[in-house]
Amino acid sequence: MDLSLTPDQETFRATVRSWLKTNMPREWKPTGSSEIPRAGQYDFLRRWQRTLFDAGYIGLTWPKEYGGGGLTFMEELILQQEMALAKAPPILNVLGVGMGGPTIIAWGNEEQKKRYPPKILSCEEIWCQGYSEPNSGSDLASLQTRAVKDGEHWVVNGQKVWTSFAHVADYMMLLARTDPSVPKHKGITYFLLDMKLPGVTVKPLRQITGEAEFNEVFFDNVRVHESQVLGGVNNGWAVGLTTLMYERLTLGFGLQMRLRIALEGLLELAKGMEKSGRVVTKEPVMRQKLAQLWIDTECLKYTGARAITKLLRGEMPGPEASTGKMAWVDTHQRLQEIAMEIEGPYSQLVKGSDWAVEGGVWAHSFLRSRANSIEGGTTEIQKNIIAERVLGLPKD
Amino acid sequence: MDFGFSQEQELLRSTARKFLENECTSGFVRARMEEPAGVTDEFWAKLAEQGWLGLIYPEEYDGTGLGFVDLTVLMEEMGRVVMPGPFFSTVLLGGLAIREAGSPTQRKEWLTRIAAGQAKATLAWTEPSARWDAAGVTCTARDDKGRFVLNGTKLFVPDAHLADAIVVVARTGEGKAEDGVSLILVPKATRGVQVKLLPTMDQTRKLCEVTFQDAAVPADALMGVKGKAWPTLARVVERATVALCAEMCGGAQRVLDMTTDYAKIRIAFGKPIGTYQGVKHKAADMLVDVENAKSLTYYAAWAVDENSPEAPLAASMAKAYVTDAYRKVAGAGIQLHGGIGFTWEHDLHLYFKRAKSSEFTFGDATYHRERVAQLINL
Numbered sequence: 211m212d213l214s215l216t217p218d219q220e221t222f223r224a225t226v227r228s229w230l231k232t233n234m235p236r237e238w239k240p241t242g243s244s245e246i247p248r249a250g251q252y253d254f255l256r257r258w259q260r261t262l263f264d265a266g267y268i269g270l271t272w273p274k275e276y277g278g279g280g281l282t283f284m285e286e287l288i289l290q291q292e293m294a295l296a297k298a299p300p301i302l303n304v305l306g307v308g309m310g311g312p313t314i315i316a317w318g319n320e321e322q323k324k325r326y327p328p329k330i331l332s333c334e335e336i337w338c339q340g341y342s343e344p345n346s347g348s349d350l351a352s353l354q355t356r357a358v359k360d361g362e363h364w365v366v367n368g369q370k371v372w373t374s375f376a377h378v379a380d381y382m383m384l385l386a387r388t389d390p391s392v393p394k395h396k397g398i399t400y401f402l403l404d405m406k407l408p409g410v411t412v413k414p415l416r417q418i419t420g421e422a423e424f425n426e427v428f429f430d431n432v433r434v435h436e437s438q439v440l441g442g443v444n445n446g447w448a449v450g451l452t453t454l455m456y457e458r459l460t461l462g463f464g465l466q467m468r469l470r471i472a473l474e475g476l477l478e479l480a481k482g483m484e485k486s487g488r489v490v491t492k493e494p495v496m497r498q499k500l501a502q503l504w505i506d507t508e509c510l511k512y513t514g515a516r517a518i519t520k521l522l523r524g525e526m527p528g529p530e531a532s533t534g535k536m537a538w539v540d541t542h543q544r545l546q547e548i549a550m551e552i553e554g555p556y557s558q559l560v561k562g563s564d565w566a567v568e569g570g571v572w573a574h575s576f577l578r579s580r581a582n583s584i585e586g587g588t589t590e591i592q593k594n595i596i597a598e599r600v601l602g603l604p605k606d
Numbered sequence: 607m608d609f610g611f612s613q614e615q616e617l618l619r620s621t622a623r624k625f626l627e628n629e630c631t632s633g634f635v636r637a638r639m640e641e642p643a644g645v646t647d648e649f650w651a652k653l654a655e656q657g658w659l660g661l662i663y664p665e666e667y668d669g670t671g672l673g674f675v676d677l678t679v680l681m682e683e684m685g686r687v688v689m690p691g692p693f694f695s696t697v698l699l700g701g702l703a704i705r706e707a708g709s710p711t712q713r714k715e716w717l718t719r720i721a722a723g724q725a726k727a728t729l730a731w732t733e734p735s736a737r738w739d740a741a742g743v744t745c746t747a748r749d750d751k752g753r754f755v756l757n758g759t760k761l762f763v764p765d766a767h768l769a770d771a772i773v774v775v776a777r778t779g780e781g782k783a784e785d786g787v788s789l790i791l792v793p794k795a796t797r798g799v800q801v802k803l804l805p806t807m808d809q810t811r812k813l814c815e816v817t818f819q820d821a822a823v824p825a826d827a828l829m830g831v832k833g834k835a836w837p838t839l840a841r842v843v844e845r846a847t848v849a850l851c852a853e854m855c856g857g858a859q860r861v862l863d864m865t866t867d868y869a870k871i872r873i874a875f876g877k878p879i880g881t882y883q884g885v886k887h888k889a890a891d892m893l894v895d896v897e898n899a900k901s902l903t904y905y906a907a908w909a910v911d912e913n914s915p916e917a918p919l920a921a922s923m924a925k926a927y928v929t930d931a932y933r934k935v936a937g938a939g940i941q942l943h944g945g946i947g948f949t950w951e952h953d954l955h956l957y958f959k960r961a962k963s964s965e966f967t968f969g970d971a972t973y974h975r976e977r978v979a980q981l982i983n984l
Contacts, residue, residue, distance in 0.1 A: 211675045211908050212608050219607075284607055477984070491984045494976075501975035504982055505902070505923045512901035515609040523610065530901065533894040590883070596893055597886035601866045604881045 213515070215288070223288050229265060230296040238299050248574075249421060252378060255302035259333040268307060269331040276315055277328030283518045286463060294467040297474070305375060306330035306337030308464070310383050314402070317441035317449050326381070326402065338379035340370040340403065340427060341450065348591045350385075351394040351447060355429060357386040357401065364388070364401070364439075366409075366432040372585070376412045376425035379405050384434075385446050398446035402438045409433070419577045465538050466510045469545070472575075473507050476500075476545055479568070480552050490552050499548050506541040510534065529600045536592050539582045546572070546579040609904065615679050622683035625656065630687045632953050638690040639809035642767060645691030651723050659697055660721025663705055667717035673911040674845065678852040678904065685856030688956045690810040692726050692765035694853070698846040699764065700727025703773040707789050707829040707838045716771055716791075728769040730760035730816050731839070738969050740784040740836055745818065747776035747790050749832075752825045754778070754790055756798070756818035766801045766814035769794055773829065774818070775839060784836035789829040796821050808963035810956060844921045847968045848910050851903040851921075851928040854964050858899060858932045861939040861957050862892045868943055879942075888938050895931035902927050919981040926974035932961040 215223065235258060262268050270286045272278020279285070292298075301307060311330040314322055329335040346353040355368025366386055376382070382403040389397030405412070409432035414422030441449035480490040480500060490496050517531040549572040550557040560570035583589040597603040611619070629652060638644050653659050662677055663669025684693065701720045704712055704727065719725035735742050745758025756776055766772055772792045779786025792799060798821030804813045830838055866889055869880030879885050906920040914920070936958040940947035947954045965971070 211611065211904065213905075213908055213912075215607060287607075477982075480984075491979075497979040497984055498972060498975045500984060501926070501978040501982070504978060505927050505975070506898075508905075508923060509898045509902050509927060512609070512905045513898060515607065516901055516904070519608055519610040522608070529893060530897045533897050536890070536894055537898060590887065593887040593890035594883065596890040597880070601862075601889055601893060603866060603869055603886055603889060604878050606881050606883075 215284075219284060219288060222285055223292060226267070226289055226292045227296075229267070230292060230298060233261060233265070234296055234298060235261075249423065251299075252302060255299060256333050256336075258299050259301040259303060262301065263332045268301065269311065269327070272311060272315060272327060272331070276311075276323050277331050283521050287514075287518060290463045290467040294470045297471050300464070300468065301333070303330055303333045303336050304464070305339050305383075306335070306381075309339065310337040310381070313383065313400075313449060313452050314440060316452050317400075321437075322402065322440065335380040336375055336378050337381045337383065338373050338375040338405075338425075338427075340373060340382040340384040342372045343369060344371050348588050350450075351398065353385055353387060353398065355384075355386045356390070357388050357399060357434070359388075359436075360433070362436050363433040364399075364436060366401070366403070366429040366434055368429050370427040370429075371415070371424075373412075373425045373427050374423060376405070376427050377414060377422075381405060382427070383450075385450050388446075389444050392444070395447045397444055398450070399443050400440045400446035400449040401434050402440055403432070403434055404438075407432050407434065418580060419574055423578075463514065465534075465542075466507075466514055469507055469510065469538065469542055472542070472545055473503060476503070476549055476552070479549060479572070483552050483554075483556075483567070485552075485554065496548075496552070499551075503541065503545055503548065506537070506544075510537055510541065513537065529596075532592075532596050532600055535586065536589060536596075539589060542582055543579050546576040550576050609908075611675070611679060615676055618676060619679045619683060621656075622658075622680050623686070625652075626683055626687045626689065630689050632956075635688055635690055635810060635956065642803055642812065644765070644768070644810070644812045649691065653693065654721070654723025657721075659693075659723055660717070662697070663701070663717045663721055667705075667713055668721045669717065674848060674907040675904070675911055677849055678907040681849050681852035682856030682859070685853035685858075685960075686860045688810050688857060688953075688960050692728070692768045692812075694846070694850070695728040695764040695769065696720055696726045698849050699729035699842070700769060700771055700773050702845060703727075703729055703789060703829070703839070703842045704771075704791065706842050707835065708791065709826070709829070711826070712791055712829060719770075725770045726765065726768050727771040727773065728763060728765050729773045729775070729842070730763045730766065731775045731843075732762045733759060734761050736762070738973065740787055741782040743775055743777050743787050745774065745776045747774070747778050747788060749778065750822070753822045754825065754827060756790065756792065756821040756823070758818055760816040760818075763801075763814045763816045765812050766794070766816045767803045767812065772799070772816065775835070779833045786833045787836045787839065788832050789835040789839065790823060791827045791829055792818075792821065792823050796823055798822065806963070808959040810960060811963045840918075843968055844918055845910055847921050847925050848903065848906045850964055850967060851899070851906065851924045854928045854932040854961065855896065855899050855903050857957050857960055858892075858896045858928075858935040861935050861954065862889070862896050864954065865889060865892065865939045865942050872944075885942055888942060892935045892938050895935050899924075899928040899931040919978065922974040922977040922981065925969060926971045926978060929965045929971040929974070933965055936961040 266279055267289060269278035270281045271283055274280040307330060311327045314326050341350055343353050357364040357366045382405055384401040384403040385398055387397055388399040409430040411428040413426045415424045415426050416422050417424055483490045485493055513530050517527045520527045553567050556567045557573055559566040560573045598605055657670050660669035661672050665671045704716050716725060733742055747754040747756050772794055774790045774792050776788055776790050777786055778788040798819045800817045802815045804815060806813050869885050870878055872879050902924040906924040909917040909920040940954050946952050
């Protein structure tokens with residue numbers, strides 16, 4: 211067991227740190243509250259991702275021939291830690307970098323692997339994820355969007371929902387049913403869908419925060435060329451699962467980083483607020499809650515380090531790799547609840563009020579955090595997966 | 607970075623598991639619960655033979671010179687079988703205090719004998735006030751013509767009835783401050799020392815009341831500098847706490863294993879109960895608790911080995927988390943077993959009670975969260 215870095219890794223850390231010092235965008239004011247880019251920030255975040263890309267700080271673990279850095283998860287971890295320390299902005303193309311690119315690299319043919327990943331990293335092409343449907347959420351394999359073969363094309367009809375970034379996306383990771391006659395997991399195909407194709411309609415979906423960060427996407431006889439199939443016809447379930455696995459691993463680093471930034475923000479908030487005439491951080495019950503948040507946030511880091519160790523040793527990640535999402539959700543939602551508790555009556559005031567604390571950002575991130583236990587696999591589904599795949603309990 | 611165990615450590619784990627599964631069966635544990643000793647001479651000799659009693663002591667004292675990460679592996683396995691007996695009190699309390707604060711003569715005399723299985727030791731710290739701070743130390747050691755004369759009562763002293771040496775936390779100065787606290791090595795045979803075994807909920811952990819009534823020891827019984835023992839005590843307790851966390855992780859993992867095994871075979875409404883989501887989700891929660899508990903414990907063990915400035919924080923983070931985790935996991939284990947989990951016959955109650963006794967050893971979760979708050983400057 212050794213948590214120290216090699217001289218090369220120390221050099222990498224120092225390089226990243228000094229680069230961030232010079233290149234952190236001046237107009238970025240970390241609020242510490244929200245981990246999800248908001249619509250008004252998209253242009254700024256696109257430029258920021260481009261800056262990171264030009265410096266070689268995106269896709270560190272991807273192979274060099276597909277635009278990545280060819281480095282290990284260790285460098286990725288160091289980068290994320292430094293980003294957290296610097297309270298750096300998030301990237302915009304988070305789904306492309308976290309899920310789309312790795313899946314294409316894992317399953318794509320050479321042409322696909324040369325064509326898509328570099329532009330995902332540079333943020334020239336934004337990706338969204340077309341999995342969930344109005345009638346298929348947790349039971350994803352029951353999805354009904356149909357793709358029917360017609361010559362060299364597949365004709366897609368149906369609807370997706372909760373699609374983040376669809377209104378700005380260039381491509382979608384689309385799961386559609388290509389064979390309804392076989393059991394549900396076996397008739398699904400994974401498509402790389404051009405969002406500009408005729409027949410694709412995006413409708414913003416107003417959510418609990420009042421903003422429209424998600425969308426509904428409708429397909430009306432959309433003709434997708436057969437070259438856009440990823441990983442083979444009717445193999446979409448296996449391909450899609452890769453995406454989810456990467457989502458949990460790589461997004462996991464990022465999530466831990468954003469959580470740490472949010473925690474620092476929360477502690478600052480607590481130091482600046484009073485309850486019954488006493489600074490919040492001096493109040494015994496709040497000290498207990500804040501300390502527990504600190505412990506849980508640190509814990510995610512070390513559980514992540516155990517999982518990375520397995521990867522670096524070339525072993526399969528163990529049980530510790532599957533608990534991350536659940537533990538993160540629990541910690542982050544609790545953090546947001548505590549932010550409301552710290553603000554007390556002020557938590558009711560949102561953007562637009564001069565009295566709102568920090569411009570009402572915490573109210574927004576609090577509301578947004580309700581989605582955490584639903585998006586990317588509900589907590590209930592996560593628990594089923596852990597119980598069945600890790601603990602070996604019988605399937606229903 | 608490599609945040610995992612080495613091949614040697616994994617080998618230690620498999621050796622320990624095999625040994626303990628053979629030697630420390632449920633039947634053995636239950637027999638020890640019924641008698642005051644909590645250990646047999648034969649079993650103790652075997653622990654010495656394995657080299658485990660001297661695992662963390664330097665080689666010059668016939669130890670193996672290994673670290674806390676190595677010890678973590680062993681403690682996990684011992685917790686897995688709720689191993690009874692004075693291993694923790696001897697190796698991690700009395701022995702570790704002697705290693706940290708003892709004079710070369712004291713070390714030579716006691717550590718070599720502890721490693722060989724010929725002597726047992728413990729630490730007498732807390733008193734009826736049950737405080738963990740310096741103000742809780744009221745037991746006095748009066749300097750009297752080249753001797754120390756001890757007076758006072760110590761409570762919750764593990765295995766004092768078995769110990770040959772008791773390291774006593776006593777006040778050699780006035781007041782309530784950390785300054786003035788000393789460590790005195792008192793052979794139990796000393797006149798004026800009285801030990802009373804206490805009936806306890808967790809019968810695998812024996813606790814005692816120790817009273818000192820004008821118990822006199824020579825001046826060279828003092829360990830370290832007179833009145834300056836508090837930082838050393840804190841260091842010993844911090845290390846023992848990390849080892850305790852590892853033991854708790856092992857116990858929690860075993861409860862999870864027993865529970866998932868049972869959920870696969872116990873039929874209700876025509877199906878194994880593990881099929882039902884009410885059971886699945888609880889089991890998944892248990893796994894999260896167990897894995898997180900390990901992550902924080904492993905980090906703390908590493909921090910202690912490295913003498914990292916973060917070690918006190920790491921130890922408190924671990925104890926706060928692991929305490930809650932073991933209690934929750936042991937409780938959920940009973941719940942998922944149903945009625946059988948509530949019986950004396952089933953082993954679950956051994957773990958449930960060990961979780962509880964460990965909870966209040968060196969501070970509960972609330973105490974350690976407050977320490978975390980202080981250490982992160984809240």
